[in-house]
Amino acid sequence: MAEPLVIAVPKGRILAEVQPLLAAAGVVPEAAFFDEDSRALRFATEDPGIALIRVRAFDVATFVAHGAAQLGIVGSDVLGEFAYPELYAPVDLKIGYCRLSVAEPKKLAETDDPRGWSHVRVATKYPHLTAEHFARRGVQAECIKLNGAMELAPMLGLAPRIVDLVSSGRTLKENGLVEVETIVEVSSRLIVNRAAMKMRAGRVVPLVEAFRRAVNEKAAA
Numbered sequence: 116m117a118e119p120l121v122i123a124v125p126k127g128r129i130l131a132e133v134q135p136l137l138a139a140a141g142v143v144p145e146a147a148f149f150d151e152d153s154r155a156l157r158f159a160t161e162d163p164g165i166a167l168i169r170v171r172a173f174d175v176a177t178f179v180a181h182g183a184a185q186l187g188i189v190g191s192d193v194l195g196e197f198a199y200p201e202l203y204a205p206v207d208l209k210i211g212y213c214r215l216s217v218a219e220p221k222k223l224a225e226t227d228d229p230r231g232w233s234h235v236r237v238a239t240k241y242p243h244l245t246a247e248h249f250a251r252r253g254v255q256a257e258c259i260k261l262n263g264a265m266e267l268a269p270m271l272g273l274a275p276r277i278v279d280l281v282s283s284g285r286t287l288k289e290n291g292l293v294e295v296e297t298i299v300e301v302s303s304r305l306i307v308n309r310a311a312m313k314m315r316a317g318r319v320v321p322l323v324e325a326f327r328r329a330v331n332e333k334a335a336a
């Protein structure tokens with residue numbers, strides 16, 4: 116029998132929204148998959164032809180781009196940051212809604228005018244998307260790469276501004292920051308390795324269609 120298809124799923128915040136979608140697409144993982152205390156990383160499903168792996172959000176794209184997993188679920192922020200040509204993103208899963216924004220301390224925003232910026236120093240997990248955004252605006256961006264807790268950067272003098280994901284705005288508010296510019300709206304996507312889409316079309320295409328149907332049914336409900 117052929118090796119099972121591997122679907123890479125992010126652990127952390129999107130997982131709760133992914134679970135009903137997997138079920139609606141007919142992917143039923145073993146119980147340990149839903150157990151946060153499980154240390155396992157690879158999980159069987161009811162279909163011996165499909166396995167799941169649970170990895171960090173940024174690593175989903177890497178596993179799928181290199182063909183170590185054939186499909187994955189990942190935010191469009193991560194896709195934009197890496198821009199892997201090996202990835203095809205056929206379905207917007209309509210979960211994980213947020214936006215990538217520029218933020219700065221409330222006090223600075225009172226007098227600041229983003230239209231006047233010629234150079235900015237920002238702390239971010241997204242140096243490529245940030246540099247692209249500012250380059251389009253003719254602003255030179257100096258990015259300091261962090262992997263989390265960007266909100267600390269302005270108050271500790273690491274960088275006066277940050278570029279981070281915003282949803283409710285609560286994290287910014289609780290850290291004395293305000294949003295001054297939206298870079299891009301974000302949602303999660305189903306991604307597929309382009310070679311797997313061709314070579315294993317018989318298994319991959321029906322699975323992609325099952326996810327597409329699951330999203331449409333949820334939207335219609």
Ligand SMILES: Nc1ncnc2c1ncn2[C@@H]1O[C@H](COP(=O)(O)OP(=O)(O)OP(=O)(O)O)[C@@H](O)[C@H]1O
Binds near residue numbers: 283
């Ligand atoms: N506040 C949010 N609301 C909705 N979706 C979000 C939010 N924050 C992040 N996301 C989505 O979830 C994905 C994972 O988020 P994030 O990188 O914050 O997770 P994490 O669990 O901290 O990951 P890691 O620990 O691997 O760095 C993001 O790529 C984005 O697409």
Ligand SMILES: O=P(O)(O)OC[C@H]1O[C@H](OP(=O)(O)OP(=O)(O)O)[C@H](O)[C@@H]1O
Binds near residue numbers: 279281283284285287
């Ligand atoms: O506008 P809000 O609703 O407050 O959401 C924004 C926060 O969500 C994300 O972090 P997450 O909670 O995933 O934790 P992280 O710091 O581990 O990335 C993001 O990096 C912000 O910090």
